[in-house]
Amino acid sequence: MSSELMSNEIALLAIFLLSVFVGFEVVSKVSTTLHTPLMSGANAIHGVILVGAIVVADHAKTTLEITLAIAAVILATINMVGGFVVTDRMLQMFKGKSKPKKDSGDSK
């Protein structure tokens, strides 16, 4: 293994470990009210596997590879697009009720 490749691996490891800490940190103080939207939002974020699906679909050669890759693109798109839309719908409900209160509080 060349040293260049090795340092790349270490960079990826560093990214992985830092992401673990960030992931732990950002959600550590969330109220139960937001558990469902937060789960749904995180769910949508992993839909970004679409990027990976597009990459493999690009260099798929055999029929089997192409079929599997295209299936991955479809599934990933459903995950990503559907996930963000449903999360937004959930959060709209919250806006409806807490905004008026906030407005009266914020108006100077």
Next chain:
Amino acid sequence: MSRNLYDLIGLAAGICFILALKGLSSPKSARRGNLIGALGATVASVIVFFYANEGRALNNQTLILSAIGFGVLVGVPAARKVQMTQMPQLVALFNGVGGGAAALVAIVEYLKLGSDATTAVVIATVFTVIVGCVSFSGSIVTFLKLQELMTTRPVIFPFGRQIIGLTLIGVLLSGGWVIASGGTTPLLINGLLSLIFGILFVLPVGGADVPIVISLLNAFTGLTVAASGYVLQTTLLIIAGTLVGASGTILTKLMAEAMGRSLFGTLFGAFTATAQQSAGSAETRPVKSGSAEDVAILLNYAQRVVIVPGFGLAVAQAQHTVRELADLLSAKGIEVAYGIHPVAGRMPGHMNVLLAEANVPYEQLVEMEEINPTFPQTDVVLVVGANDVVNPAAKTTPGCPIYGMPILDVSLAANVIFLKRSMRPGFAGIENELLYDSKTTLLFGDAKDSLTKVVSSLKSL
């Protein structure tokens, strides 16, 4: 587009995801957070078209674009049209397809690399396939459970423990086989066994614990995305997947705590579960059922009323009617509050979403810890389509599926009214002793119809 530029844009998308999760953790910024996440994901998906094939049009580009179009046509209407009550299972389904996609990505990349794959890449591929497949099939089972297309009770089968154990060993052995010898067949066997394991793993989970499992599978999918990011050497996928994996793990733990469940107990309940005590014999016992007028009179002479909404209210779409009733009582000078159990509905926070949809004033929604001490001063508790969250068995019956879950202590109030469709037990499938208590009145029927009748009786009093 150069690799550097592509990586920088990928990094920006990763930061969008961090901001999205951060935003989603607070009610004020939640919606914006979600939109930032969507922006990051869109940018990342568009930019890959300009990079993946060194600036030229992608191979299979038409096919890819049609697939995306098809995915949008399926995903968006599903997300738009779903009833708020059915949203948890939709989230489960989206999660499952994401896990499936990650597994497929790793498989295709593995097929392409053939014998060029390094051991580290093969290990990451095996990990992705195992966890992705478990997440996919497990999520489908949670979907079926929540949609009530199959029983919501824990499914216990003979030798279940041994079968699950053997499947897990098979998954690990076939994974080792792929790493040791490579080839397509071992990987496909590995994937198949993982799919079976996912089903077996979720089947014994009881209805009340399903949300925790969804959250856990969500974290799993995150990790598979991270692993496939390693296979493809794509930084963005590693960042996004790991963020979801880590935050999903914490979220699962928080949820389990809110429900008073140990994560371990939930997951391995299958291995220790005993046959449930039958609920059948109890159903012949007498209960006190009343008419809408009786209920209206009870409410009319109360000083303080607490409404405990449950999933039945959501199913009947009775949010608006219950608010009408609450407004009417408030107008008569009666103090009204809603007691919201953290897992009322099907998921933590689900009920808040549903009531917010009906414009129930935020200050009337009182969380469990705050409302519990007030029940002794409460004249009437109106339980609308809830059961498990007020079931004293959670305190009194060790070994029942909800034992240890914090409940709303409605039995401390002077009177309890249950609006129920039937004597059928709640989602967790456990008999509720409170239904037979002498201070309990039952009003059978669809929650919305019953509430409408109570409202009209109340008006005529």
